[in-house]
Amino acid sequence: MSNDKIYDVIMVGAGPAALTAAIYTTREDIDTLLIERGVIGGLAAVTDIIDNYPGFSQGVHGLDLADNLRVQAERFGAKIELGEVTSIESNGKILKVKVDDKDLLAQAVLVATGCDYKKTGIPGEEQYYARGVHYCATCDGAFYRDKRLAVIGGGNSALQETIFLTRFASHIDLLVRSKIKASDILVKELQTFIDSGKVSVHIGVSPQEILGDEKGVKEIIGKTLDGKNQNYVVDGVFIFIGLRPNTDFLRNSSIELNEQGFLVTNANLETNIPGVFVAGDVRSGATMQIASAAGEGATAALKIREYLEEKNRKIKSSTE
Amino acid sequence: MVKSITIFTTDTCGYCQMVKNYLKAKGKNYEEVNLDHEPHRRDEAHKISGALTVPVTVVTKTDDSQEIIVGYNLAKLAPALN
Numbered sequence: 001m002s003n004d005k006i007y008d009v010i011m012v013g014a015g016p017a018a019l020t021a022a023i024y025t026t027r028e029d030i031d032t033l034l035i036e037r038g039v040i041g042g043l044a045a046v047t048d049i050i051d052n053y054p055g056f057s058q059g060v061h062g063l064d065l066a067d068n069l070r071v072q073a074e075r076f077g078a079k080i081e082l083g084e085v086t087s088i089e090s091n092g093k094i095l096k097v098k099v100d101d102k103d104l105l106a107q108a109v110l111v112a113t114g115c116d117y118k119k120t121g122i123p124g125e126e127q128y129y130a131r132g133v134h135y136c137a138t139c140d141g142a143f144y145r146d147k148r149l150a151v152i153g154g155g156n157s158a159l160q161e162t163i164f165l166t167r168f169a170s171h172i173d174l175l176v177r178s179k180i181k182a183s184d185i186l187v188k189e190l191q192t193f194i195d196s197g198k199v200s201v202h203i204g205v206s207p208q209e210i211l212g213d214e215k216g217v218k219e220i221i222g223k224t225l226d227g228k229n230q231n232y233v234v235d236g237v238f239i240f241i242g243l244r245p246n247t248d249f250l251r252n253s254s255i256e257l258n259e260q261g262f263l264v265t266n267a268n269l270e271t272n273i274p275g276v277f278v279a280g281d282v283r284s285g286a287t288m289q290i291a292s293a294a295g296e297g298a299t300a301a302l303k304i305r306e307y308l309e310e311k312n313r314k315i316k317s318s319t320e
Numbered sequence: 321m322v323k324s325i326t327i328f329t330t331d332t333c334g335y336c337q338m339v340k341n342y343l344k345a346k347g348k349n350y351e352e353v354n355l356d357h358e359p360h361r362r363d364e365a366h367k368i369s370g371a372l373t374v375p376v377t378v379v380t381k382t383d384d385s386q387e388i389i390v391g392y393n394l395a396k397l398a399p400a401l402n
Contacts, residue, residue, distance in 0.1 A: 045334035
């Protein structure tokens with residue numbers, strides 16, 4: 001990475017929002033660098049099948065969608081580098097993006113860092129992480145062939161991952177704290193596994209503790225609506241209870257976050273810091289859909305183009 | 321010096337793909353053990369890493385010492401390749 005070059009735009013993250021934005025900016029000959037600390041494609045890349053992204057009549061594997069987005073962005077000249085952004089600062093003219101131990105400069109920045117799965121915070125969750133407690137079914141499900149599992153959560157992710165895990169597990173207890181809040185099609189698909197006895201749904205159960213021994217997880221305790229503890233004997237627990245925004249690196253910055261840590265933007269997807277734009281799940285008000293993230297990425301790219309044009313026009317007129 | 325690299329993966333694991341892409345970008349050859357295709361090797365992966373997860377990358381050095389990297393962890397993987 002060069003220290004003195006000024007990029008037109010640096011995109012923090014390389015999920016569907018940033019990759020879509022990069023397709024648009026690079027096609028406009030806007031010099032674009034993406035910085036990704038984890039997986040190119042973000043959470044989409046670790047999702048088995050994406051059934052609601054338009055244009056794929058039979059659904060698309062998350063990995064394939066991510067890879068196609070990457071190839072498409074790189075075809076037009078987007079550069080993707082691996083690294084962790086630790087701060088974004090503005091001096092009013094140029095934005096400084098700290099990546100690992102280097103400072104990069106840009107005219108504009110797009111924050112599209114997405115979200116990660118929330119943790120429950122219950123005892124045993126951290127202790128048994130990767131030894132029976134998991135957040136990625138597509139990564140870790142294969143270790144549970146013919147084993148009993150619990151899945152915590154009642155949203156789209158929880159149902160989708162439960163359905164995915166049925167290909168490995170002998171039985172799954174789905175623990176839902178309040179009610180199922182997932183799309184009808186997922187509910188219907190889940191019902192087939194409930195009917196076959198492969199999945200049992202437990203509504204009104206709050207997870208309390210994950211228990212195990214040196215070999216791994218043995219059971220999970222949940223509290224039912226009547227206040228009683230219920231034990232579920234399982235070999236593993238997969239947790240999908242919602243999303244938390246990847247904005248820890250901006251906690252001490254002057255960029256506005258809402259109470260939950262999501263980035264606040266105006267209608268142009270721009271933050272309170274001029275030149276810093278946001279797209280995708282990390283934005284306050286985002287709908288947490290891959291199609292929406294891609295759409296926001298396209299919108300942000302167009303707004304960034306306008307911003308850069310206006311900025312260059314002002315510089316030109318001030319020097320004339 | 322690196323003598324060999326083995327990665328335990330599954331078909332659907334995005335992080336596995338990232339490790340493979342990284343190794344390819346660094347020009348490193350590796351042997352892939354896909355646990356979806358070779359499920360009998362799950363215990364081997366578990367025993368090596370102590371974790372029920374993939375990717376697990378085993379970097380064997382010329383002195384036969386090994387470094388085990390669990391997950392997509394560039395902070396550990398990059399120095400292990402040197």
